[in-house]
Amino acid sequence: MMHPLDVVKTRFQIQRGKSDPSSYKSLGDCFKTIYRNERLFGFYKGILPPILAETPKRAVKFFTFEQYKKLLAPLALPPGLVFAAAGLGSGLTEAVVVNPFEVVKVSLQANRSVQRHSTFTQAQHIITSEGFGLRGLNKGLTSTLGRHGVFNMVYFGFYFNVKGFIPEIKDPTLEFFRKFAIGLASGTLASVVNIPFDVAKSRIQGPQPVPGEIKYRTCWKTMGTVYTEEGFLALYKGLVPKIMRLGPGGAVMLLVYEYAYAWLQKHWRL
Numbered sequence: 001m002m003h004p005l006d007v008v009k010t011r012f013q014i015q016r017g018k019s020d021p022s023s024y025k026s027l028g029d030c031f032k033t034i035y036r037n038e039r040l041f042g043f044y045k046g047i048l049p050p051i052l053a054e055t056p057k058r059a060v061k062f063f064t065f066e067q068y069k070k071l072l073a074p075l076a077l078p079p080g081l082v083f084a085a086a087g088l089g090s091g092l093t094e095a096v097v098v099n100p101f102e103v104v105k106v107s108l109q110a111n112r113s114v115q116r117h118s119t120f121t122q123a124q125h126i127i128t129s130e131g132f133g134l135r136g137l138n139k140g141l142t143s144t145l146g147r148h149g150v151f152n153m154v155y156f157g158f159y160f161n162v163k164g165f166i167p168e169i170k171d172p173t174l175e176f177f178r179k180f181a182i183g184l185a186s187g188t189l190a191s192v193v194n195i196p197f198d199v200a201k202s203r204i205q206g207p208q209p210v211p212g213e214i215k216y217r218t219c220w221k222t223m224g225t226v227y228t229e230e231g232f233l234a235l236y237k238g239l240v241p242k243i244m245r246l247g248p249g250g251a252v253m254l255l256v257y258e259y260a261y262a263w264l265q266k267h268w269r270l
Contacts, residue, residue, distance in 0.1 A: 187250020
């Protein structure tokens with residue numbers, strides 16, 4: 001359901017300002033152009049890598065979050081700092097797992113032609129031509145580490161701190177909406193804070209401006225290049241579709257986690 005927004009976000013992030021002849025003028029123009037030139041299938045380019053990665057990715061996110069919390073417990077740190085630090089650790093761990101899938105996904109999403117490339121063919125092409133290393137299936141790893149580390153740090157840190165600050169509501173329905181609203185704010189804020197890393201990641205993993213010449217190599221250097229050539233706002237390209245996807249998506253994810261975890265504790269005595 002949310003994948004078309006991810007495709008649109010990536011397309012905005014890899015275009016290089018108004019000078020790019022194929023740049024999209026607005027969010028609506030991007031949707032119209034993709035549908036006109038690539039039809040409905042264009043919105044689902046790169047769908048298989050996220051499908052394959054989502055289950056282990058989310059499992060790693062929440063499992064490692066709980067494990068890092070336990071590791072930090074003996075340090076007697078303030079609860080707010082524990083949640084943020086555990087979120088940072090879970091994000092860094094998650095990034096290592098998901099980065100190869102992201103490389104394949106972005107390369108598929110960046111392709112504007114009607115011709116279809118299968119996920120496995122694209123992955124095989126990347127491995128054959130560039131290998132498994134930081135120039136191949138794991139390129140953009142530092143920006144992925146930054147993206148996921150910062151997102152989870154803000155996401156978990158904000159959610160659990162604010163949830164503890166705002167009093168719990170006895171009515172189950174109102175309590176559900178209280179948690180949903182906090183989760184929505186967490187996903188939105190985390191998206192705003194981490195998007196410069198997301199832009200850098202898309203530039204590194206996407207097509208380079210000049211074929212055969214690598215312009216975007218490292219996370220911080222890529223951010224600096226984008227800022228110098230295109231301005232500060234270029235670091236926030238794709239923010240609207242990202243928030244539309246991860247704002248409500250982040251809220252749903254935390255609610256499912258909380259209610260499922262509570263059910264497991266009650267019935268399995270975890």
